[in-house]
Amino acid sequence: MYPLEMEDIYRVLEETIRDTGVRRALEVSSERIEKNPMKVLSRYPYLESFREEVRKAKEEVLRNIDYYIDMTMKSVEEIMGTAHLAKSRDEVFKLVDQYVGEPPKLVIKSKSMVTEEIKLREYLERKGHRVVETDLGELLIQIAGEKPMHTIAPAVHMTKERAVKLLRSVGVKVSESSTLEEIVAQVRHYLRNIFIEADVGISGGNTIAADTGAIFLISNEGNIRNTTNLPPIHIAIISIEKIMPNMELAYKQALLQAANAGLYPPTYLSIIAGPSSTADIEQKRIYGVHGPGKVIVILYDGGRSKYLDDPVIWEQLLCIKCGRCQGVCPVWSITGNYWGGPVYGGPMGMGWTAITEDERLASRLSLFCLLCARCTEVCPMDIQLHKIIHELKARLMGRWG
Ligand code: SF4
Structure with a gap:
């Protein structure tokens, strides 16, 4: 507290x-x-030129927020996703309950400040689900029971010795003499089956394009791809100010964020536009192939519109x-x-x-x-x-x- x-x-x-x-x-x-x-x-000096464009676009969205929320939700539905608007954390919880289902489920999460805001992990754990953070820094924060220390580097305040101690407490096979490479390899091993067995993957969104409903997610560890791709259901909880008018501007915002976080080019930039599907047999479209069959976008207000x-x-x-x-x-x-x-x-x-x-x-x-x-x-x-x-x-x- x-x-x-x-x-x-x-x-x-x-x-x-x-x-x-x-x-x-x-x-x-x-x-x-x-x-x-x-x-x-x-x-990469061209990144400087994105700043003004992105700021102007964000101002435009904020000035006309209802219009852009509406456009984003319609676009998500057009690409066979499901869209909701949640004003409060209780509304998000209700929606998440609806899609996660009865406990116990295995829920994996990628780092997301909005889910930190609403304390979603703690809520799902109270309901009896097992929740695992898949970003290494956020996993350390979860085990320590602390708050993230930085938006993109949540465990910046932790020493290697402390990280080892925390990881050992959940069964990751590391010791004080482990090198950083060995620690990371053991975390990869620990998370592997969790990724495969998870029932639901929950992510945030660096931005979402109103014209298409496509979600943009940046990651360096590769955990976001696994979290949003391996479980049968993907829930993305995205705060309303993250909406950008179109794909081009959403892409520019994502690059600008990565660059100003000092992580450029980002190792992964995922663009998720609806559930995975195929029509390869008899031209009948079936949803849920290798990626999720359901993609749910929850746009979250949480006091912003006030x-x-x-x-x-x-x-x-x-x-x-x-x-x-x-x-x-x-x-x-x-x-x-x-x-x-x-x-x-x-x-x-x-x-x-x-x-x-x-x-x-x-x-x-x-x-x-x-x-x-x-x-x-x-x-x-x-x-x-x-x-x-x-x-x-x-x-x-x-x-x-
Ligand atoms: S950098 Fe900004 S927040 Fe920090 S002390 Fe200076 S004015 Fe205050």
């Missing part, structure tokens, strides 16, 4: 700063998160969650996502916590920001992150001070 009161927030941050293991791991990762995107962007008209915080909805702002932030570099709220953290975390959790909590957390604006300087969407944080500070003084 993330602390809500000021003195508890202080205590958590103080403990984090004093933890030398976390400090060491964050130092290394902050440098990597800061420098890798710079290298990518100088090597902020569309907010004069300052609305801009956070343009965020593509690359996490680049975190690597340059002097506060995040010593606190990680312990500073930011129950799910999100660092500069982008303030706005997201206000939108998806609690504006009052976000305002309290914003007091730790130095307003140096380094986050704003690197944001590929030109979001004035420091101004959002400044606004949250002002609201704290004005409304609750």
